Structure formats: structure tokens, C-alpha cells
Amino acid sequence: xxxxxxxxxxxxxxxxxxxxxxxxxxxxxxxxxxxxxxxxxxxxxxxxxxxxxxxxxxxxxxxxxxxxxxxxxxxxxxxxxxxxxxxxxxxxxxxxxxxxxxxxxxxxxxxxxxxxxx
Amino acid sequence: xxxxxxxxxxxxxxxxxxxxxxxxxxxxxxxxxxxxxxxxxxxxxxxxxxxxxxxxxxxxxxxxxxxxxxxxxxxxxxxxxxxxxxxxxxxxxxxxxxxxxxxxxxxxxxx
Numbered sequence: 302x303x304x305x306x307x308x309x310x311x312x313x314x315x316x317x318x319x320x321x322x323x324x325x326x327x328x329x330x331x332x333x334x335x336x337x338x339x340x341x342x343x344x345x346x347x348x349x350x351x352x353x354x355x356x357x358x359x360x361x362x363x364x365x366x367x368x369x370x371x372x373x374x375x376x377x378x379x380x381x382x383x384x385x386x387x388x389x390x391x392x393x394x395x396x397x398x399x400x401x402x403x404x405x406x407x408x409x410x411x412x413x414x415x416x417x418x419x
Numbered sequence: 420x421x422x423x424x425x426x427x428x429x430x431x432x433x434x435x436x437x438x439x440x441x442x443x444x445x446x447x448x449x450x451x452x453x454x455x456x457x458x459x460x461x462x463x464x465x466x467x468x469x470x471x472x473x474x475x476x477x478x479x480x481x482x483x484x485x486x487x488x489x490x491x492x493x494x495x496x497x498x499x500x501x502x503x504x505x506x507x508x509x510x511x512x513x514x515x516x517x518x519x520x521x522x523x524x525x526x527x528x529x530x
Contacts, residue, residue, distance in 0.1 A: 348510070348520060405470040
């Protein structure tokens with residue numbers, strides 16, 4: 302059974318940093334591209350980032366480009382999102398998601414909550 | 420990259436059919452057959468109901484169908500049931516400055 306378990310969320314002050322992790326199991330992790338998707342409280346879904354199966358290729362939403370870095374450790378079946386220079390607009394539930402094909406997500410984690418406030 | 424445009428809400432009576440639109444541009448919806456639709460219940464992670472514009476994943480009811488015309492994709496729910504009451508989001512590949520974009524979301528209410 303495919304499982305995605307996010308961790309690392311929490312409360313941080315504006316300008317601070319957080320590193321999110323996503324532990325994957327139940328599938329060959331290195332064979333799949335992975336996405337980070339976020340959802341602000343009461344708002345819609347927002348695509349954040351994508352990384353290829355090998356980790357060689359990454360993409361970012363304009364809103365996070367230059368501040369967030371996605372990476373993966375295929376030996377540990379773990380996905381990461383390093384978030385720097387956080388602002389209140391980054392407050393959201395962050396989902397880790399498996400991307401088996403273009404613009405399609407078939408499995409989602411339950412999310413980890415990031416709250417940015419002073 | 421702006422979000423794809425969806426109606427904020429759509430409603431229908433049990434048994435009826437409803438259609439949710441998703442409007443983009445030539446850089447996303449109109450340019451590629453990579454549109455997906457997701458159903459999300461409150462407090463839950465989304466679930467894909469349509470991918471590649473018209474394809475339905477295994478296990479998803481055949482009451483869900485997708486289509487596209489020009490820069491507008493559509494999700495139709497036939498034989499509306501109480502369990503279909505949820506938020507629905509479209510997404511598309513984009514050749515813009517990012518890679519993928521979601522729609523603004525539509526709340527479906529079963530009257």
C-alpha cells in the first residue's frame with residue numbers, strides 16, 4: 302500500500318526557515334516524480350514544486366522560486382522541501398504527492414501544517 | 420502564472436447532471452491534453468477523478484466524465500448523489516514559467 306507521511310511543519314516567524322520531510326513507502330520511490338502542493342486555510346490548492354525521480358530536474362512555482370528548494374534521498378525513500386525567507390503568505394497545509402504522469406497526482410499524504418506569524 | 424478559472428459554486432438535485440468548467444489559456448488547457456480533476460472532502464486530501472482530460476482512474480465512478488473544448492475543460496457528474504458534495508479542482512500542465520497550475524476550485528452542493 303502506498304503511504305506518504307509528511308513531517309517538519311510548525312510555527313515560525315517571518316524570515317525564518319523550515320525543512321519539510323515526506324517518508325514514502327509501498328512503491329519504488331526512485332521511479333516516480335514527486336510534487337509538493339499547498340493549501341492555505343480555507344483556500345484552494347496551489348502547486349509548489351516538482352522533482353524528477355532521479356532528483357536531477359526540479360521546478361518551482363513563481364511564488365516560491367529562489368526561496369524553496371526541493372530534494373530527495375532515494376536511498377531513504379524521503380522527499381524534502383527546504384523553505385527559507387518565509388512570509389505569512391506561505392502559511393498553509395503542505396502536501397507531499399506522487400506524480401505518475403504529467404499533471405496528475407495519484408497519491409497524497411495527509412499534509413503538514415506550516416504557520417508563519419510574528 | 421495565474422490559477423485556472425472555475426465557478427465558485429455549482430449545485431444540483433439528486434439524479435441531475437452538473438458540469439464544472441475550468442478555463443485557461445493557450446499555454447495550459449488549450450495547448451495540452453494534460454488536465455486532471457480532483458475531488459476534496461473537508462479536512463481530507465484530494466483524490467483524482469479524471470486525468471489526461473477524459474481518463475478515469477480505476478475505482479472512480481463512471482458518473483464522472485471529462486472533456487475539453489479550446490481553452491476550457493469540463494467535469495460532468497451524472498446522476499448526482501449526496502456523496503458528490505465536495506470541492507473540485509482542475510489542474511493542467513503549463514508551458515508558462517511554472518510547470519503545473521491548479522484551478523480556483525468549485526464547491527458542489529447537492530440540494
